[in-house]
Amino acid sequence: MNQLAESLDHVLEPVLAVLPQRRWDLDRLRVLLQLNVPPTVTVVGKYNHGKSRLLNELMGSDIFNVADRRETVALAEHVQQGVRWLDAPGLYADVALQDDALAREAMGLQADIRLFVHAAKEGELDALESNLLQDLVADHQRSQRQNLMVISQIDQLADDAQEDKVLTAIQQQCAGLNLHPVSSTRYRQGRDGGKQRMLEKSGIPALQASLEAALQRVPQAREFERETLLTELTQELNTLQHKQEQSLSSLQQTQKQQGIDFVEGLGKILERIANDLEPVVNAPGVDHSLVPDTFEFGFKMTAGKQERARLQIAYSRACIAINGHLVEYGAVGLPAAQRTSVRSMDTVMIAVMGVSVKYRADLRRIFCEQAGRDKLVQDFTHYFEVSDGRVALEKQIEQTENQLAQTRQALDGLSSLEHA
Incomplete structure (x- = not known):
């Protein structure tokens, strides 16, 4: 254990002893107080919705495993160009809910930016996805951590009319978030074939631009969240005292x-x-x-x-x-x-x-x-x-x-x- 971790333990363990119900917030505060932690982007969504494939295209190499079966069963991590990327296990695919716990840890404790991925072929968000998205939006209001809603695999829709129908229905569920419809397949084809129009139509360049803008806001958001947590914990302790x-x-x-x-x-x-x-x-x-x-x-x-x-x-x-x-x-x-x-x-x-x-x-x-x-x-x-x-x-x-x-x-x- 390094000196910083020991110092944080010395400060935060007494708080946890008094406010055990705030363990989650204290764990997040511990992350925010650590030095030299790169901005963290977590990709989360249901099993087989194209999360790992999307990550590979965003980073330009096949780093994360892609398969038609339940492949990501633990947090997969990669740091590239000063950004930490986390590929969480697919939500609701694990009967024992271990995967869900890992995914929620990646979203709740580690992430500065959450990419919420939903496959276009599935139509509207189901109730579990909708509830999770509402939680993330509420957390943004409290912490300023950012959420990007990604609609993947749009190439699997029949035509533009069906795409418009699906996106309109999902937009109504997304609490004001802008949708980023993408196709990893089109992006790979456009990149390999040098087809600029296909690259643009894939939606990934637009998503990359939104990600870059979100990454620029991470230091300010972290400072805001740090101060928010310290203020909340201090007020709760003052009330208790x-x-x-x-x-x-x-x-x-x-x-x-x-x-x-x-x-x-x-x-x-x-x-x-x-x-x-x-x-x-x-x-x-x-x-x-x-x-x-x-x-x-x-x-x-x-x-x-x-x-x-x-x-x-x-x-x-x-x-x-x-x-x-x-x-x-x-x-x-x-x-x-x-x-x-x-x-x-x-x-x-x-x-x-x-x-x-x-x-x-x-x-x-x-x-x-x-x-x-x-x-x-x-x-x-x-x-x-x-x-x-x-x-x-x-x-x-x-x-x-x-x-x-x-x-x-x-x-x-x-x-x-x-x-x-």
Whole structure:
């Protein structure tokens, strides 16, 4: 691979990674950016419509194979007097459509000028030919690549009246293109026999003149097409970049606001819990919950049992309020790395609050003191940040950042081509 090809790969591969649907245009742009590529004329048409024979007459020697069977099965190429000639396989002759693909490559990627050849003996263009010609005409409007419509083998028509009839019918199908009726047989006979009138009647001198004029326009058309492709690709990338920037900003704002809402909401819940627990943890008199039950009172309701039940109910209500907040934000289950074999234990509430019995002092320390509430906010926020939803959001942000970086790289590469 030469240095120019490597340089183009460095610029165009990032664009292809961002805009894979524009591969065809990028391949064409690669051709346009290469140095010293001669003007390229591609002859295209259906099988056995005289394409190869026409090329041979245009170049004055039998370079391309001519036969009554399917002969051209690959792109045949010849460079003569600074012009590159391509003879494409006949359209629609290959069941596997490999020939069509080669022909379309020659027309779409390689050609500066397309000679569309249709045999006069076939009459009007068929639907496939007509559709292809419309595509070529539309491409001319976009790229200024030139199309010449050649009606070959006119010597096989019965007379001038039939020729006029056929040409009139085809002209109506050709979207304003001038027709070039030609006869390779007449041209060869006129050339070999020195018959100037037969040469002129063959139509090939007129076609050669049109070709020469078209070749003179190739540099200007290439520059126009190059600028068109660069402009289209740049505009598409700019649009994509704007969408990605908006998406990234929205995702980052969502991430930030979720964090704020989670912390602020949890803080308010903890404040309400502290207020609700105040009468419980600061109740006057003896703290009966600290008095252990003896065997004698094992089946009797005691003051200690009643107090511990009251504390447990208050604690359960606090946990229910917190857990409701965790559910709202999808932060209930533990991350995979912390899960155990006991699924009922794999909850954020148990990880933060534990399973031990809580007494007045515990509740006061955990909920009623600022340090305790701050610790709860810190611990629950940690699990919120590693919850599935937050991790997925972070990955989405990272993916969008990477996509945006790729788009900016692609734009920088195209910009370097515009100023080259």
